[in-house]
Amino acid sequence: MEVSAYFDIFWRTMSTLIVLFALTRLLGKKQLSQLSLFEYAVGITVGNIAAGVSIGLKDHFLPGIFSLFLWMIVPFLLRWASIKSRKFREWMLGKPTVVIENGKIQEDNLAKQKYSVADLMQLLRRKNVFSVADVEFAVLETSGDLSVLMKKEKQPPNAADLGLKPAPEKQPHTVILEGQVQEEELRKVGYNHVWLKTELEKLNVALENVYIGQVDSYGQLSVDIYDDQIQIPAGQERQLLLATIKKCQADLELFSLATDSKEAKAMYDKNAKRLEKMIVRLSRFLQP
Template sequence: MGPNWLEVILRSIITLIVLFFLTKMLGRKQISQLSLFEYIIGIVVGGIAAEISTGVGQNFLNGMYSLLIWALIPVLLTYLSLKSKKVRDFLDGAPVVVIKDGKIQEDSLTKEKHTVDDLASLLRKKNAFNIADVEFAVLEPSGELNVLLKKEKQPITPKDIQLQVAPEKEPKTVISEGMILDEALGFTGYNRSWLKAELEKLNVALDNVFLGQVDAYGKLTVDIYDDKIQLPKSQERTLLLATLKKCQADLELFTLATKSKSASEMYQNNAQRLEK
């Protein structure tokens, strides 16, 4: 005779607790992108559901009780995690530093059941092929490794070379499935006449446009239904840059050619402004 409903509930709760601590002992290496309870629930719910569906269980109703408990407990624990950081750290774990100041933290690595080869593999996924290039690395509760490269190994940014760049804004979707979105088009500062003129430059009919977006520089980019059609690439910004460089070169030439000191300073100042 199968266990009564109260015994089923107690068995489910005890099993959940035991599996949780066993999974904790296994470390984050086994979890990948799943949280501890997602990892456990995925295995157990599948096993219970299989037993119920195949009729192996002695009592269908007891199986449903058990399935319900396994489904409700994670919901309750998620709610408690949102309310308490201590509960969240206990259930999901806290981030663990495995590289600090360029040095591997062997104790932390061993605690998380990771070898040096495992660490090297995770670093390669972050395009860090040389451990000596890493300043700081932290193993997240999900099992993912986040890496901070040493300053001299980080890519150069405009700020590093004191280059001022225009703020980047999100593109506006102005065409969707062949329909013009007037409200979004209004935010760009352009109108339908401009949009139709840009489509004519691309030699694309409005009905054939699946998606059309305008970026912060006023460039229209479209995705069309017929992927076999090759759209011409816009050269406007390239031509503009070439024109500015030519103007700068002309001003520098004028600086050398004039005999007037004031004119020479004017040409030089404007050449520097164009360079910026």
């Protein structure tokens, strides 16, 4: 086969890639899962046509391999260039687009991205947002995903809002894997085989039946066993501890009502209030 034929395939492939790029930009920022069945079918057809046009020959193995190589290397080079240059990345992928601002839909920006209001509402529902008025800011990313910032009054309260300082979360440690104790992980959490055996007995589970067992940041063991039909009882230690503290607080209030001594009553009331504050702080950690 002549060398000129390879140059012909090269220019065919480059021209086809440019046309495909222009066509995909016309579709806007839609992910594959957001395409309609018709758009998806059109995409497959266009791809087949593009492959045929780029090769332009039949019954030739090497030209096909050469064209396939070009189809693979060009996207790689484009991605590399987009990493190195911000301007090229913005030209290639576009920029994030504001579609909601202060609870108002930006119709012009939405239309430029080939999105309808129904498309926008579908994306919002995926974020568990059902009212546009509740949204402070929504941005359509270059990937087609929607980033949403709710208005302050519509955001769920966090630990800082409640004046709480939660304990830091730690990575769970896998202490049992496929029925085998992971010695190093068990040492990391500061426990031994006796503790592990006791915890398994509480759950009424044999070590060899455990597919995976993990210890969380609170030191509680959770297991997944081979037989999914067997129900594992949930650990009750934290709930029992919370119930015990509540009982102590209630007992102090009863003692305060039962005594005639002003000093004793003041002492019981003071400690009952301290326990009440402690219960509020500990509830989020000790409740299931």
